[in-house]
Amino acid sequence: MIVATDVHKRYGKLEVLRGIDLTVQRGEVTCLIGPSGSGKSTFLRCVNRLERIEGGRLAVDGELIGYKTKHGRLHELREHEIAAQRAQIGMVFQHFHLFAHMTALENVIEAPLRVLKLDRATAVARATDLLAQVGLEDKLDSFPSQLSGGQQQRVAIARALAMKPKLMLFDEPTSALDPETVGEVLEVMRGLAAEGMTMLVVTHEMGFARGVADTVAFMDEGRVIEAGTPEQVLEQPAHARTREFLARML
Amino acid sequence: MQPIDAVPVRRPGRWIAAIAVAVLAAAVVRSVATNPRFQWDVVGEMLFSERILHGLLLTLELTAIAMVAGVALGVVVAVARMSPNKLLAGAGAFYVWLFRGTPVLVQLLFWSFIAALYPTVGIGPFEADANLLITPFMAAVLGLALNEAAYMAEIVRAGIASVPEGQSEAASALGMSRLQMLRRIVLPQAMRVIVPPTGNETISMLKTTSLVSVIASSDLLYSAQLIYSQNFKQVPLLIVVCIWYLAITTLLSLGQAALERHYGRGVRRTRKESKPMRFLKPAVAR
Ligand SMILES: Nc1ncnc2c1ncn2[C@@H]1O[C@H](COP(=O)(O)OP(=O)(O)OP(=O)(O)O)[C@@H](O)[C@H]1O
Ligand SMILES: [Mg+2]
Numbered sequence: 001m002i003v004a005t006d007v008h009k010r011y012g013k014l015e016v017l018r019g020i021d022l023t024v025q026r027g028e029v030t031c032l033i034g035p036s037g038s039g040k041s042t043f044l045r046c047v048n049r050l051e052r053i054e055g056g057r058l059a060v061d062g063e064l065i066g067y068k069t070k071h072g073r074l075h076e077l078r079e080h081e082i083a084a085q086r087a088q089i090g091m092v093f094q095h096f097h098l099f100a101h102m103t104a105l106e107n108v109i110e111a112p113l114r115v116l117k118l119d120r121a122t123a124v125a126r127a128t129d130l131l132a133q134v135g136l137e138d139k140l141d142s143f144p145s146q147l148s149g150g151q152q153q154r155v156a157i158a159r160a161l162a163m164k165p166k167l168m169l170f171d172e173p174t175s176a177l178d179p180e181t182v183g184e185v186l187e188v189m190r191g192l193a194a195e196g197m198t199m200l201v202v203t204h205e206m207g208f209a210r211g212v213a214d215t216v217a218f219m220d221e222g223r224v225i226e227a228g229t230p231e232q233v234l235e236q237p238a239h240a241r242t243r244e245f246l247a248r249m250l
Numbered sequence: 251m252q253p254i255d256a257v258p259v260r261r262p263g264r265w266i267a268a269i270a271v272a273v274l275a276a277a278v279v280r281s282v283a284t285n286p287r288f289q290w291d292v293v294g295e296m297l298f299s300e301r302i303l304h305g306l307l308l309t310l311e312l313t314a315i316a317m318v319a320g321v322a323l324g325v326v327v328a329v330a331r332m333s334p335n336k337l338l339a340g341a342g343a344f345y346v347w348l349f350r351g352t353p354v355l356v357q358l359l360f361w362s363f364i365a366a367l368y369p370t371v372g373i374g375p376f377e378a379d380a381n382l383l384i385t386p387f388m389a390a391v392l393g394l395a396l397n398e399a400a401y402m403a404e405i406v407r408a409g410i411a412s413v414p415e416g417q418s419e420a421a422s423a424l425g426m427s428r429l430q431m432l433r434r435i436v437l438p439q440a441m442r443v444i445v446p447p448t449g450n451e452t453i454s455m456l457k458t459t460s461l462v463s464v465i466a467s468s469d470l471l472y473s474a475q476l477i478y479s480q481n482f483k484q485v486p487l488l489i490v491v492c493i494w495y496l497a498i499t500t501l502l503s504l505g506q507a508a509l510e511r512h513y514g515r516g517v518r519r520t521r522k523e524s525k526p527m528r529f530l531k532p533a534v535a536r
Contacts, residue, residue: 083422083427111426
């Protein structure tokens with residue numbers, strides 16, 4: 001589903017991604033772990049072209065992100081083409097970023113109405129189902145400011161799912177939450193994984209990585225240093241850096 | 251339950267101030283009402299006279315057109331200023347610099363003399379005599395709207411900047427276009443910051459339109475001036491003008507309050523808490 005080969009990204013002089021190689025299979029959950037500043041968020045943002053990459057190749061579902069090949073040359077995609085690619089990739093942010101002036105329901109139907117051009121009745125029916133799925137059937141008319149962090153994050157997940165994405169990206173979805181609400185969000189994510197959603201999750205929740213991930217990838221200084229099953233990477237890491245990081249996490 | 255039967259704190263200073271204000275107000279009202287030179291009968295007569303009402307209508311038209319055009323152009327200039335394209339951003343900044351940096355009175359005069367600079371205006375085969383096209387009314391609209399756009403651009407820019415970046419990122423991530431993002435996500439939230447100063451701008455525009463009397467547009471003030479140049483009843487006519495400006499300003503303030511409530515959606519948990527001057531009330535009432 002995602003194939004990244006030698007992906008490079010820099011901010012000015014700072015080289016943040018120094019050749020990322022990573023493959024995420026369809027229907028699999030990949031957890032991305034690594035120290036702060038190693039470029040995890042940046043890589044996630046490159047996958048749906050919130051950031052452009054300067055080198056390497058990044059493809060989702062066989063399609064290059066941000067470019068197309070014509071007559072053997074790369075052409076940058078136009079804005080609406082990039083938007084179309086993004087519409088198929090769901091993204092969940094650390095700080096939710098719910099639309100503050102809209103109710104939970106309005107948050108979820110907005111993009112289906114405007115981007116997918118669904119009619120209102122269909123969009124509302126689907127949004128109601130999704131919000132019920134994440135356990136918020138009684139919060140349809142609440143504004144984000146009236147919801148707890150965990151509830152907001154579940155609305156954000158429902159909002160992303162409403163676009164029927166083929167891939168979901170999560171950037172530390174539980175790190176801004178109170179400890180007692182972390183569980184409810186992870187529960188929703190487990191459910192998604194069980195349904196076969198392809199997911200790339202940046203997380204510090206080692207329990208989630210161990211229990212749900214098919215692959216764990218460890219990133220440091222802009223590279224994926226090692227990737228494998230949770231058992232390999234979390235129990236018998238091959239690299240000293242990984243061992244150090246895991247020792248600090250516990 | 252034991253009732254609280256305490257003696258409230260006495261505030262003699264407040265009482266003295268209140269009494270002084272009341273006495274002063276009574277004196278002013280009495281003098282204004284009894285001084286025959288105010289000629290209140292003339293005020294009553296003129297308040298709804300046809301020429302005054304015509305002037306009022308023109309003032310309202312000018313205010314409405316200048317504000318609508320000013321806001322629309324202001325949004326465009328603000329978006330240009332925030333564009334990653336250096337040329338667009340520079341053009342936006344230049345616009346604001348030019349139109350905010352010169353007095354609106356001078357700009358109004360400039361537009362009324364534009365025919366001296368460009369005797370004909372037009373695109374390709376469509377040409378028109380500038381003297382016919384730029385009537386005093388057109389000159390007034392151009393002068394007021396273009397000037398207003400510069401101020402509105404700054405207000406809109408501050409509003410857009412007040413919306414956290416995460417909001418537009420979330421919208422992009424959902425596949426919304428830049429225009430959809432601006433219209434549906436960013437501007438509605440920016441409104442909370444944009445509406446109050448825009449209300450002030452509208453009220454200020456209502457009064458700024460009185461400047462158009464210099465280019466012989468018969469707005470409210472100019473109509474009054476025309477009348478008193480004939481009947482020499484300056485004071486009552488100026489009172490008429492003030493009454494109308496005050497009446498419209500009051501209406502505009504009410505409209506502004508309603509808009510602020512509308513765009514406060516999702517921000518306040520309870521609607522009632524936005525009483526002004528809360529800090530003046532005693533602590534226990536909070
Ligand atoms: N917009 C930006 N401009 C400049 N530098 C940036 C920008 N965004 C991120 N960086 C830098 O890129 C590096 C990687 O950031 P990134 O957010 O990807 O790290 P991360 O692995 O997600 O860390 P964390 O665990 O703290 O979220 C950091 O050094 C950061 O300061
Ligand atoms: Mg991060």
